[in-house]
Amino acid sequence: MKLGSLQSDCKDGSLVIVNRSLTRYVKADDIAANLLSAVENWSKVKNDLQIRSDLLESKKIESHDYIESQMMSCLPRTWLFADGSAFIHHVKLVRQARKAPLPETLNTVPLMYQGECARFLNPTENIPQRDFAHGTDFEAEVGVITDFVPMGTSSDEALKKVLMFVLINDVSLRGLIPDELAQGFGFFQSKPASALSPVALTVDELGSYFKSGRIHLPLEVNYNNQFFGCADAGAMHFHFGQLISHAAKTRDLQPGTVIGSGTVSNENEAKGSSCLAEKRMIEQIKTGSMKTPFMKPGDTIEIQMKDSSGQSLFGRILQKVVPAQ
Amino acid sequence: MKLGSLQSDCKDGSLVIVNRSLTRYVKADDIAANLLSAVENWSKVKNDLQIRSDLLESKKIESHDYIESQMMSCLPRTWLFADGSAFIHHVKLVRQARKAPLPETLNTVPLMYQGECARFLNPTENIPQRDFAHGTDFEAEVGVITDFVPMGTSSDEALKKVLMFVLINDVSLRGLIPDELAQGFGFFQSKPASALSPVALTVDELGSYFKSGRIHLPLEVNYNNQFFGCADAGAMHFHFGQLISHAAKTRDLQPGTVIGSGTVSNENEAKGSSCLAEKRMIEQIKTGSMKTPFMKPGDTIEIQMKDSSGQSLFGRILQKVVPAQ
Numbered sequence: 001m002k003l004g005s006l007q008s009d010c011k012d013g014s015l016v017i018v019n020r021s022l023t024r025y026v027k028a029d030d031i032a033a034n035l036l037s038a039v040e041n042w043s044k045v046k047n048d049l050q051i052r053s054d055l056l057e058s059k060k061i062e063s064h065d066y067i068e069s070q071m072m073s074c075l076p077r078t079w080l081f082a083d084g085s086a087f088i089h090h091v092k093l094v095r096q097a098r099k100a101p102l103p104e105t106l107n108t109v110p111l112m113y114q115g116e117c118a119r120f121l122n123p124t125e126n127i128p129q130r131d132f133a134h135g136t137d138f139e140a141e142v143g144v145i146t147d148f149v150p151m152g153t154s155s156d157e158a159l160k161k162v163l164m165f166v167l168i169n170d171v172s173l174r175g176l177i178p179d180e181l182a183q184g185f186g187f188f189q190s191k192p193a194s195a196l197s198p199v200a201l202t203v204d205e206l207g208s209y210f211k212s213g214r215i216h217l218p219l220e221v222n223y224n225n226q227f228f229g230c231a232d233a234g235a236m237h238f239h240f241g242q243l244i245s246h247a248a249k250t251r252d253l254q255p256g257t258v259i260g261s262g263t264v265s266n267e268n269e270a271k272g273s274s275c276l277a278e279k280r281m282i283e284q285i286k287t288g289s290m291k292t293p294f295m296k297p298g299d300t301i302e303i304q305m306k307d308s309s310g311q312s313l314f315g316r317i318l319q320k321v322v323p324a325q
Numbered sequence: 326m327k328l329g330s331l332q333s334d335c336k337d338g339s340l341v342i343v344n345r346s347l348t349r350y351v352k353a354d355d356i357a358a359n360l361l362s363a364v365e366n367w368s369k370v371k372n373d374l375q376i377r378s379d380l381l382e383s384k385k386i387e388s389h390d391y392i393e394s395q396m397m398s399c400l401p402r403t404w405l406f407a408d409g410s411a412f413i414h415h416v417k418l419v420r421q422a423r424k425a426p427l428p429e430t431l432n433t434v435p436l437m438y439q440g441e442c443a444r445f446l447n448p449t450e451n452i453p454q455r456d457f458a459h460g461t462d463f464e465a466e467v468g469v470i471t472d473f474v475p476m477g478t479s480s481d482e483a484l485k486k487v488l489m490f491v492l493i494n495d496v497s498l499r500g501l502i503p504d505e506l507a508q509g510f511g512f513f514q515s516k517p518a519s520a521l522s523p524v525a526l527t528v529d530e531l532g533s534y535f536k537s538g539r540i541h542l543p544l545e546v547n548y549n550n551q552f553f554g555c556a557d558a559g560a561m562h563f564h565f566g567q568l569i570s571h572a573a574k575t576r577d578l579q580p581g582t583v584i585g586s587g588t589v590s591n592e593n594e595a596k597g598s599s600c601l602a603e604k605r606m607i608e609q610i611k612t613g614s615m616k617t618p619f620m621k622p623g624d625t626i627e628i629q630m631k632d633s634s635g636q637s638l639f640g641r642i643l644q645k646v647v648p649a650q
Contacts (some may be wrong), residue, residue: 011579053389059637077579079443103508113510114439116580118404130477130575151517151649152455173575183428186511188407192476192575250455250498250517252442254336254402314520324476 001053002199003028003164004315005035005072008094011119012036013072017053018199022315024063028057035075035200039145040255042163046202067186068315073120073196074166075145078256081117081194083141083170084260085244086236089277093265098178110238111245113187117258121195127171127323129297135175136295136321139263140303141168141220142233144240145200149253150237158248159213159241165206167197167219167314168260169303174277174294177238197256197303198315209307213239217313219264221274222302228279229272231264233305246258296319326378328353328399328489329524329640330360332402337361338397342378343524347640349388351381354405356365360400360525364470365580367488367610371527398402398445398521399491400470403581406442406519408466408495409435409568410587411561415603422594422606423503435563435571436621438512440495442583446520448642452496453507453649454622461620461646464588465599465628466493467558469565474578483573484538484566490531492522492544493585499602499619521583522628523640534632536566542638544589546599547627553604554597556589558630620646 002020005013006027012034031048032038038045055061090108095102103111109278121127129136141317147162153161176190203210209217216234238246244258264274273279280290295301303317327345330338331352337359341350356373357363363370363384380386410416413431428436446452454461470489478486501515528535534542541559563571589599598604605615620626622629628642 074567079404079439085510100509105504105508109504109508111508111510112513114441114513116405116439116576118582119577128476134575137566151453176575179430179434181511183424183430183434183436184506184511185436186506188439188507188572189438189574189583193577247513250459250501250514251441252444252518255444 001049001202001205003035003038003049004199005076007070007072007122010034011077012297013076017049017056018066019056020311022199022312023066024056025066026052026061026063028052036078036256042147042255063121066262068198069124071198072122074198074200075120075196075256075258077119078117078258079254080257080259081115081201082112082247082257083115083260083262084112084238086110086238086243086267087262088237089267090263090265093163093274093278093281097277097284107237110243112243112246113191115191116193119193121193121319123195123198123315125195125319126322127319129321130324132296133175134173137172137174138277138295138301139170139172140219140229141170141260142215142219143168143258143260146244146253146255146257146259148255149244149257151248151250151252153245154249155241155245158244161244162194162203162240164202165210165215166200166258167303167305167317169195169301169317169319170260172275187318195319197317201313213241217305217307219274219316220304220306221272224300229274231266231271233261233264234259235266297321297323326374326527326530327524328360328374329399330401332395332397335359336402338401342374342381343391344381347524347637348391349381350391351377351386351388353377359516361403361581364488367580368563369470370411380392391547393523394503396523396640397447399523399525400445400581400583402444403442403475403583404579405582406440406585407437407582408440408585408587409563409571411435411563411568412590413562414592415588415590418603418606422602422609423456429462432562434598435568436587437568437571438454438516440516442512445520446518446644448520448640450520450644451647452644454646455649457621458500459498462499462601463620463626464495464497464499465544466494466495466585466588467540467544468583468585471569471578471582473580474569474573474582476560476573476575478570478573480566480570483569486569486622487528487565489527490535490540491525491583492551492628492642493629494520494626494642494644495585496601502520520642520644522642526638538566541631542632544599545629545631546597549625552597554599556591556599558586558589560591561586590616622646622648
């Protein structure tokens with residue numbers, strides 16, 4: 001099933017089911033008002049949603065044109081966004097870029113911070129930039145939406161708590177990160193509002209692309225309408241079960257928790273990058289200087305993931321940077 | 326006005342108005358279902374709430390016994406909990422305790438991290454402890470609940486966005502902090518679920534105790550039924566306008582955002598401490614060794630704030646540590 005949130009008067013949007021080819025949708029707000037509510041009552045609503053999804057797929061129910069610009073982030077807001085950094089190659093490159101040491105536990109303990117989730121930007125919403133010196137960057141990620149996860153859940157058990165998959169553009173302000181991390185409390189101002197993909201996929205919908213706790217598909221990133229990256233999202237060092245278990249070590253995770261993979265990153269340079277910071281660091285290593293600037297007003301970032309037949313799975317995140325009002 | 330959340334089937338609780346002496350309450354869930362909803366629609370509901378509060382105070386409406394154990398945290402969950410560290414004396418002591426350097430911007434830029442707010446513990450709920458080596462500690466704080474705050478709001482303007490005040494027990498796992506901060510991403514596992522006071526006070530209710538962006542009253546802390554601290558909450562180096570403005574530098578803050586002061590701390594040792602880590606560090610400095618252990622099952626922490634007449638303003642946070650199930 002593909003579930004999304006239509007823009008409405010409500011901050012949580014209005015629940016819709018989208019067909020596999022992302023051309024039609026049917027309302028589902030009579031089953032659950034919004035996706036957060038659906039996730040919080042998943043065992044009660046999933047069958048009804050599945051029945052309607054099947055009707056949509058077989059064209060046996062009235063449906064509407066899917067229009068990208070009408071969609072909110074599939075989960076417009078939630079109670080916890082815990083973003084990991086499960087691609088070790090990314091950690092190595094960005095730390096090298098800001099001359100920060102690698103953590104001793106790089107390969108054994110996931111890096112994780114708590115990100116803004118009081119409002120995710122719409123997937124086609126402009127990214128407001130207050131100051132170019134903030135160094136606006138995108139980070140293309142994959143993520144999961146979890147069910148309730150009790151404190152102390154093991155990695156294996158945690159994997160069973162995955163309800164849905166999403167894509168994430170984790171907007172990062174590189175210019176603010178060094179000073180903020182030097183204070184010792186981690187990211188805050190340097191991680192403004194992110195955006196999620198227009199639709200979330202249920203576990204069965206992703207099928208065999210999800211194995212060993214990882215999504216085994218390339219994540220396509222276009223920057224200003226040009227190829228920027230197509231790194232394999234399956235190359236996560238820590239899988240989602242490990243990230244969820246890490247997040248749940250000392251707290252229960254409530255239904256609707258979003259766990260991010262961190263920037264998708266591969267060592268194979270032909271796969272490009274999923275954020276500007278990596279590309280800049282590779283330039284630095286190769287040529288002695290960083291050539292690619294961070295984002296400026298007018299720059300666009302497009303993130304999507306296609307299956308082996310070329311079908312876009314989650315719809316597009318397509319955002320433009322604009323000066324903040 | 327004093328507003329609280331009665332335990333109910335709903336995770337957001339049920340909105341009630343509590344009288345000034347914390348003996349009676351009246352339901353208000355017909356005006357707004359819960360406090361989060363009230364805050365999100367504050368301009369529409371505040372007059373109706375005030376009218377009912379006046380009826381309660383003048384005993385002209387049917388009311389019920391206020392029973393501490395029936396209360397949830399006044400805001401049982403919300404979209405963002407940004408916890409500052411506005412008492413410089415606390416920062417100095419805890420960094421000295423863990424042999425961490427002081428940030429260069431100690432006096433000019435607030436420290437702030439994003440804390441768990443998907444579920445605040447009830448104010449009389451046990452604190453689950455998975456492992457004594459985690460070093461469970463309490464941190465007695467004051468905090469505010471804000472209205473919508475646009476990105477880039479100044480400190481002065483931000484002060485006008487304060488809707489309510491709360492007390493906070495920011496539970497901290499001292500044993501996990503050094504390794505977690507060494508990774509560079511800030512707190513996550515070391516900051517499990519906190520608790521808020523049973524009631525929140527509107528700005529007018531606190532009256533002249535709130536000036537210059539600070540609450541000028543002592544915060545009483547009893548540990549295992551013995552005096553532990555009564556530090557002046559008005560000694561914040563950064564006031565709440567500055568903390569809110571800091572949080573809103575690169576994001577809008579949604580209504581219901583909780584901003585914490587960080588552990589209340591005074592240089593005057595007669596005022597005691599508001600967390601175990603400070604007391605331990607003072608012992609270390611004076612005697613060469615830390616004598617007071619962190620919390621163990623059965624230990625209790627009580628936090629409240631009284632006005633000059635001795636009336637408890639926010640009700641009590643009264644929690645016991647127990648082994649996690």
